[in-house]
Amino acid sequence: MLKTKEIRKSHLDRTSTACPVGPPAPLSPRGRLLRLGPKALSPGEILALVIGAGGVAPPAVTAACLLSRYGSLVALADIGPDLLCRETGMGPARATRLAAAFELGARALDRTGGDGPRVRSPGDALPLLEAEFRGCDREHFLSLHLDARHRVTRVETVSVGCLDASIVHPREVFKTAVARAAAAVIVAHNHPSGCAEPSRDDLALTARLSDCGRLLGIELLDHIIVGRGEFTSLREYGWPGGRG
Numbered sequence: 001m002l003k004t005k006e007i008r009k010s011h012l013d014r015t016s017t018a019c020p021v022g023p024p025a026p027l028s029p030r031g032r033l034l035r036l037g038p039k040a041l042s043p044g045e046i047l048a049l050v051i052g053a054g055g056v057a058p059p060a061v062t063a064a065c066l067l068s069r070y071g072s073l074v075a076l077a078d079i080g081p082d083l084l085c086r087e088t089g090m091g092p093a094r095a096t097r098l099a100a101a102f103e104l105g106a107r108a109l110d111r112t113g114g115d116g117p118r119v120r121s122p123g124d125a126l127p128l129l130e131a132e133f134r135g136c137d138r139e140h141f142l143s144l145h146l147d148a149r150h151r152v153t154r155v156e157t158v159s160v161g162c163l164d165a166s167i168v169h170p171r172e173v174f175k176t177a178v179a180r181a182a183a184a185v186i187v188a189h190n191h192p193s194g195c196a197e198p199s200r201d202d203l204a205l206t207a208r209l210s211d212c213g214r215l216l217g218i219e220l221l222d223h224i225i226v227g228r229g230e231f232t233s234l235r236e237y238g239w240p241g242g243r244g
Helices: 002-018 027-036 043-051 059-070 071-077 092-108 122-133 170-179 198-217
Strands: 142-147 151-158 184-190 219-226 232-233
Touching: 002 142, 027 043, 043 059, 043 071, 059 071, 122 142, 122 151, 122 184, 122 219, 122 232, 142 170, 151 170, 151 232, 170 184, 170 198, 184 198, 198 219
Parallel strands: 184 219
Antiparallel strands: 142 151, 142 184, 219 232
């Protein structure tokens, strides 16, 4: 009996010596996502996971080509599925999968919940704006996108400034509005001081935005300034230059 135990021990010793345990194999992007979460992955890895199998090129290669061509996920998100189909390595299945993923992300971040208020007067937009500005100790500049019936379809933060000012360029206000086919926009910002009186810069910016909107065919309906317990509609206050 003792001899049998010694033989077994000798066999185990030889087995452990012959098969040393090496470093663990690196996790695949899918494995890292499951273990560490999606933030552990690069944009290219996430894109490759969404693209998936089923094309003439591996997902990682196709993802790298798309990012090289368009520069960023933000730029890629604006490309329609009909154009994505024509990209090397894509095709209808991958293109629709990617377009659906971008739309899903946009809807998840849609702060109107897909059922925004219809704006007939500045007061209709005020509850939404007060909720957005609540607790802000810096000046936030928002753009509200509206459809043809003047329902809010999207709320976008254009810029966040210092205690008493934010830097806004018309390009940033209308870039997403054009991409999302907004029929009109309302811009708004808060005055952390609590006073909703418009400044000279507020009036000048409103005039620029109105002119740009007119050129783009996206009407600027109003510029609303929200203070503490008060607000000012520049449309009612006096549109810059007396136009509009």
